[in-house]
Amino acid sequence: MASIKDIAKQAGVSISTVSYALNGSSKVTEETAAKILAIAKELNYVPNAAARSLKKRETKIIGVFLTNYGGAFYGQLLQGIQEALNRKGYEMIVCSGKESHRFIPERMIDGAIVLDYFFSSEELIKHANAGHKIVVMDRELTHSNINQVLLHNTSGATLAIDHLIEKGHRKIYAVSGPEGSYDATQRIEAVRQAVKRYADIDYHELPGDFNKPAGEKAAEQIVKEFTEPAAVFCLNDEMAIGMYNYLARTKYEVGKDIHIIGFDNIELTQYTSPRLATIDYSERKWGAVSAEHLLKLIANEPVEHERIYVTLIPGGSVQNV
Secondary structure (H helix, E strand, C coil): CCCHHHHHHHHCCCHHHHHHHHCCCCCCCHHHHHHHHHHHHHCCCCCCHHHHHHHHCCCCEEEEEECCCCCCCHHHHHHHHHHHHHHCCCEEEEECCHHHHHHCCCCCCCEEEEECCCCCHHHHHHHHHCCCCEEECCCCCCECCEEEEEECHHHHHHHHHHHHHHCCCCEEEEECCCCCCHHHHHHHHHHHHHHHCCCCCEEEEECCCCCHHHHHHHHHHHHHHCCCCEEEEECCHHHHHHHHHHHCCCCCCECCCEEEEEECCCHHHHHCCCCCEEEECCHHHHHHHHHHHHHHHHCCCCCCCEEECCEEECCCCCCCC
8 A cells, every 4th residue: 555655755755745735735836736646646545544633633533332233223313413423524433342442542533422331431431531522322420521411211211101000001011121221220210110109000020132032022921921901111112013023923912912112212113003102202313412412522612411301102002901
């Protein structure tokens, strides 16, 4: 691969002159600049982005760190992030896995948006202490270089349980999320608090993992125990869809025998029959707000923590009993 040194040697000029020409500096005459650019093209020269970013101390790239890429959840979230960044001339790279964490200390990105429960809070604090700008979407951290943009999980879970109670349900299951997930922990704790406010509730918790197979497994367990109509709060819609899939292979009907409410209002819920009741918020807004807050941090502008509020969307999956 050709370097600036190769271009300088062939053009018979200094390395600094080549650098000026490649960066459009007025310190080089048009004739010399044209000659250098022609040689660079001939040699298939590609600028070293890492070296350039070290010199300018910016890459105009934001890293978005996710636990994984699976499921239908991330599309609108990433769209919101991308739109907000593009408006300010930034691009994003989407990362998953521990090896990608080095992008922050190596300054391959200008800042990070984190929705990855495998990324330890201790590691994030360490990066913040070194001056890196971070927005977290999945935990509460206090640091001048860290901003929080979180979902109002407690309100959402409380709305879900209240809705089931209002429909007359007294046998209620909650299908939890993965261990270590901030959102899952917040939601299940809110469920436990909500059911305590009501008398004569037959409450059960089943393990989940925020994916369709976990929903199918939970549905199998509920069917085995079935003696009367039951209500289920799946802590995300992916698991609720898995529950629909399993029940479709049985004699039990959603909205008649087993009543289901989810969380996230992903696009797939619009095509369920009966329509899945769910907790709604704008994934696109959540992503856009996170990006906007990060850019303010990078620009050293004041920015407050923010919570994304949620609402209930009723559906035929939860009926009166």
